[in-house]
Amino acid sequence: MIIAKEKDKTIILIPSLEPDDRLLSYVRQLRDYGFTKLVIVDDGSGETYQHIFEELGNVGCVLLRHAQNQGKGEALKTGFRYIAQHYGETYNVVTADSDGQHAAEDVYRIAQEAKLHPNELLLGVRNFSEGDIPPKSLFGNRMTSYIFALLYGKKLSDTQTGLRAFGAGLLPFMLGVRGKRFEYELQMLISCIQSGISIHTVPIQVIYENGNAGTHFKAIQDSARVMGVLFSNFFRFISSSVASSVVDLGIAWFLIDFLRPMMGDQHYLRILLATVIARVISIVVNYVLNKYFVFRKEDSRGSLWRYLTLCGLIILLSSTGVYLFHTLFFVDEKVAKFVCDAILFLLSFQLQRRWVFAARRKQL
Numbered sequence: 001m002i003i004a005k006e007k008d009k010t011i012i013l014i015p016s017l018e019p020d021d022r023l024l025s026y027v028r029q030l031r032d033y034g035f036t037k038l039v040i041v042d043d044g045s046g047e048t049y050q051h052i053f054e055e056l057g058n059v060g061c062v063l064l065r066h067a068q069n070q071g072k073g074e075a076l077k078t079g080f081r082y083i084a085q086h087y088g089e090t091y092n093v094v095t096a097d098s099d100g101q102h103a104a105e106d107v108y109r110i111a112q113e114a115k116l117h118p119n120e121l122l123l124g125v126r127n128f129s130e131g132d133i134p135p136k137s138l139f140g141n142r143m144t145s146y147i148f149a150l151l152y153g154k155k156l157s158d159t160q161t162g163l164r165a166f167g168a169g170l171l172p173f174m175l176g177v178r179g180k181r182f183e184y185e186l187q188m189l190i191s192c193i194q195s196g197i198s199i200h201t202v203p204i205q206v207i208y209e210n211g212n213a214g215t216h217f218k219a220i221q222d223s224a225r226v227m228g229v230l231f232s233n234f235f236r237f238i239s240s241s242v243a244s245s246v247v248d249l250g251i252a253w254f255l256i257d258f259l260r261p262m263m264g265d266q267h268y269l270r271i272l273l274a275t276v277i278a279r280v281i282s283i284v285v286n287y288v289l290n291k292y293f294v295f296r297k298e299d300s301r302g303s304l305w306r307y308l309t310l311c312g313l314i315i316l317l318s319s320t321g322v323y324l325f326h327t328l329f330f331v332d333e334k335v336a337k338f339v340c341d342a343i344l345f346l347l348s349f350q351l352q353r354r355w356v357f358a359a360r361r362k363q364l
Contacts, residue, residue, distance in 0.1 A: 009090060009092060010035060010037065010091070010092050010093075010094060010111045010114070011037045011038075011039060011083055011087060011091050011092070011093050011094070011168075011187075011273070012030060012035050012037065012038045012039070012096060013038075013039045013041070013076065013079040013080070013083065013094065013095045013096070014038065014039070014040050014041070014095070014096050014097070014098050014106065015041045015043055015075035015079065015095075015097075015098070016040055016041065016042060016043065016045065016053075016075075016098035017042075017043045017044070017045055017069060017072075017098075018045045018046070018048075018049055019045070019052055019053075019098050019099075020050060020052070021047055021052070022098075022099070023040075023052060023056070023098045024052060024055060024056065026100065027056060027059065027061060027321065028059075030104050030105035030107060031059075032104070033104050033105070033107070034108075035107070035108075035111075036060070037060070037062075037087075038056075038060070038061045038062065038065070038093075039059045039062045039064065039079050039082060039083065040053065040056050040063055040098075041064045041065075041066070041075040041076075041078050041079050042063065042065045042066065042073040043069050043071070043072070043074070043311070044066045044067060044068040044069035044070065045069075047250050050265075050356075052061050055283070057263055058300065062082070064078050064082055064133075066078065069074055070180060070323060071180040071181030071182070071184070072181055072182055072184065072185070073179040073180045073181050073182070073183070073184025073185070073187075073282050074180045074181075074184075075182075075260050076095060076174075076184065076185075077174075077175055078097075080093070080171050080174055080175050080299065081175065083168065083171060084168070084171045084172070087168060088168065089167065089168045089169040090168070090171050091167075091168045092105060092111060092114040092115060092118060092165060092166070092167055092168065093165065093166055093167075093168055093171070094110060094111050094114065094164070094165040095162060095163065095164045095165070096162065096163050097162040100207060101162070101163075101203070101207050102124065102162070102163045102204065102207070103207060104207050106124055106163065106202075106204040106205055107161060107163065109124075109202060109204070110122055110124050110163060110164075110202045110204070111165060113165065113200070114165035114166065114167065117198075117200050118166070118169065119166075119167055119170070119197070119198075120166065120197065120198040120199065120200045121163060121165075121166050121188070121189075121192050121197055121198070121199050121200070121201045122165040122166065122199075122201070122202055123156065123158065123161050123163070123164055123199060123200070123201050123202065124158075124161050124163030124164070124165075124201075124202050124203075124204040125156065125157050125158035125161055125201045125202065125203060125204065126157070126158045126203075126204055126205070126206045127157065127203060127206060138299070141157075141158060141160055144159050144160065144186070144226065144230065145159050146227070147158055147230055147231075148186075148189070148230065149359065151230070151231070151233065151234055152189075152190060152193050152353070153193075153350065153353070154189075154193055154199065156189070156201065157201075158201075159189060160182075160186070161185075163204060163268075164185075164188075165178035170197070173182060173191075173195065174188065177191045178191075179225075179229065181225060182225065182226060183225040183226050183228070183229045185339075186229050186230060190229065190230075190232075190233070190347070191359065194295070194296075195292060196358075213307070233294065233295070233353070234349065236293055236294040237294045237349050237352075238288070239293075240290055240293060240294050241286065241345060241348075243286075243289065244282035244283075244285055244286035244289075245282070245341070246282060247278070247282045247285075248278045248279055248281070248341075249278070249338070249341070250278075250281045251274075251277065251278035251281060251282075252274050252277075252278035252279075252337060255273070255274035255278065255339070256270065256271060256274045256334065256337075257276060259273060259274060267323065267326070267327070268319070268323045271322050271323055271326075271333065272315075272319040275315055275318055275319045275322075275337075276315055279311060279314075279315050282362055283308075283311055287304065288309050289355065290307075290352060290356075290357065291303060295352065295353065295357035297357040303356055306355060306356040307352070310348065310355070310356055314344050314347075314348055317344055318340050318344055319336065320342055321336070321339075321340035321343075321344075322336040322337045322340055325340065
């Protein structure tokens with residue numbers, strides 16, 4: 001059991017939709033671990049469930065209500081706003097689900113970790129290689145984790161966990177994260193990575209009661225929202241790149257043929273010159289789009305020089321690749337350029353995200 005001066009520094013936030021008696025039992029368990037500040041958000045459960053919320057109020061929980069269901073993301077934000085208005089920045093916030101998936105002892109463990117890392121986002125992550133996990137939950141988590149690591153460079157075994165913790169000083173940031181429903185929690189992870197906020201993981205138990213029958217996750221609608229958030233940056237990057245690539249490829253293809261009579265057998269120099277001219281023309285537009293539309297880094301100092309350095313590298317790799325494909329494998333130069341640039345496109349996305357427009361952590 002934790003001592004009084006420690007337990008008062010943690011606020012437990014639980015968004016809830018149509019709970020059963022397990023929530024009452026769960027709150028009692030949390031109180032047994034010394035947590036006294038619990039905020040429960042009723043996300044439009046309706047009259048049928050009000051007796052449960054009233055009982056929670058009678059045992060000292062703060063109750064916040066949505067007249068209609070607004071989604072888990074909005075329920076969390078309602079709780080965040082209340083906490084920001086009524087508590088100081090010396091507190092830590094722990095979010096937990098109301099469907100019995102998070103053991104009280106794991107809540108306690110992540111709350112203790114939050115005291116050591118108040119400026120980080122802590123995740124209670126489950127080991128999906130253990131336990132009796134519903135197949136759709138196992139597949140969904142593994143697929144999302146794989147794509148997340150591929151696009152954002154952070155390997156997280158559990159991107160959908162609702163057990164999270166952070167210092168109250170991060171509340172304004174969390175309130176600014178886009179999303180209203182289940183996609184909000186994934187967007188929180190992406191926003192933290194883009195803003196340079198560290199993500200620290202804490203292993204927790206895997207608990208799925210009755211095959212996760214209590215979940216309110218809608219397989220089609222909510223999965224579509226999650227996938228939309230997951231690929232949002234990449235889709236914007238594609239849009240930006242298509243605009244500049246049309247110009248780049250068009251001019252490069254034209255110059256490859258146009259310069260042939262003037263440069264004779266100097267094939268590498270001809271390809272290099274065509275690539276440089278085409279890339280210079282499209283570079284400004286692409287940089288502006290990536291900075292303000294794709295990665296949204298208006299204050300990224302030094303990004304122009306990093307971007308130009310990357311462009312130089314891509315030009316050399318593209319030119320060399322086209323030359324080698326053409327001379328060694330007798331591939332048409334235009335086709336070779338298309339293939340090389342497609343491969344370098346993926347490399348460019350990762351380097352721009354991780355280096356060119358990478359967040360420089362602000363001091364809180």
